[in-house]
Amino acid sequence: MKLDHLALRVRDRKATARLFVDFFGYLIVDEFHIDFDDGSKASCYALSKPDDKSQPEIFISDGEPNSIVGRWVIAHAGGNGGVHHLAWRVDSVQSTMDKFRHYKMAQFTTDKPIECPGLVQIFTTEHSLTGTIMEFIQRTDKGFCAENIKKLMESSAPKENKDGIST
Numbered sequence: 001m002k003l004d005h006l007a008l009r010v011r012d013r014k015a016t017a018r019l020f021v022d023f024f025g026y027l028i029v030d031e032f033h034i035d036f037d038d039g040s041k042a043s044c045y046a047l048s049k050p051d052d053k054s055q056p057e058i059f060i061s062d063g064e065p066n067s068i069v070g071r072w073v074i075a076h077a078g079g080n081g082g083v084h085h086l087a088w089r090v091d092s093v094q095s096t097m098d099k100f101r102h103y104k105m106a107q108f109t110t111d112k113p114i115e116c117p118g119l120v121q122i123f124t125t126e127h128s129l130t131g132t133i134m135e136f137i138q139r140t141d142k143g144f145c146a147e148n149i150k151k152l153m154e155s156s157a158p159k160e161n162k163d164g165i166s167t
Contacts, residue, residue: 001096004089004137005057009072010081013062017045020058025049034150040067042153046144056087059144068157085123085133085156093120093138100124106134109155113138116145123156 010016020026030046042063049055062081063069073081090096093113100106106124113122118141124134133156 001088001090003056004087004135004139005059006086007059007061007084007135008082009061009063009069009076009084011062011073011079013043013045013060016060017047020047020060025051026058030144032146032149034061034063034069034146034153036067036150036154038066040064040070042067042069044149059149068153071157083132085135087121087135087137090136090138093122093136096136097122109133109152114148114151114155116148117141118143119145119148121148121152123152125156 008016017026017028021028026047026049028045029048029050032044032046034042034044036042040063042061044059044061047058047060061069061084062073065071065074072084073079076082088096097108097113101108106127109123109125113120115121118139120138122136124136126133135152
């Protein structure tokens with residue numbers, strides 16, 4: 001396994017991106033927007049270090065206060081957000097899932113991997129040992145798939161119990 005990328009959910013993606021661009025040498029290589037079925041939106045940047053491919057990519061997202069991303073940010077680090085997940089590149093998402101399930105080391109947000117051409121991904125729930133979500137990602141092509149990102153964001157959204165409390 002190799003660290004593929006880390007994903008940050010923050011109040012202000014533009015200011016956060018400036019930190020990584022100005023001080024760590026990253027470049028914004030893509031910008032995209034996610035429209036959720038409830039009408040809310042999230043905006044995202046993908047950053048990379050073109051001169052050093054050994055460094056992981058960074059995804060930075062922010063969203064309207066009522067969006068999946070916005071609600072997560074409000075609930076974490078005093079409303080500032082932070083690291084949402086670490087993505088580990090694997091040879092087979094399904095085999096990795098099977099191994100983690102066998103050893104009872106993770107629960108997943110969907111029953112099966114989420115797929116786009118050249119890309120297979122899945123999220124764990126927040127891990128009891130790290131407090132963060134892990135993503136397992138299998139790439140046969142470079143880049144990302146906005147539809148997969150939407151599905152992953154939706155799969156990891158807090159659920160409300162019968163009393164209306166987010167869990």
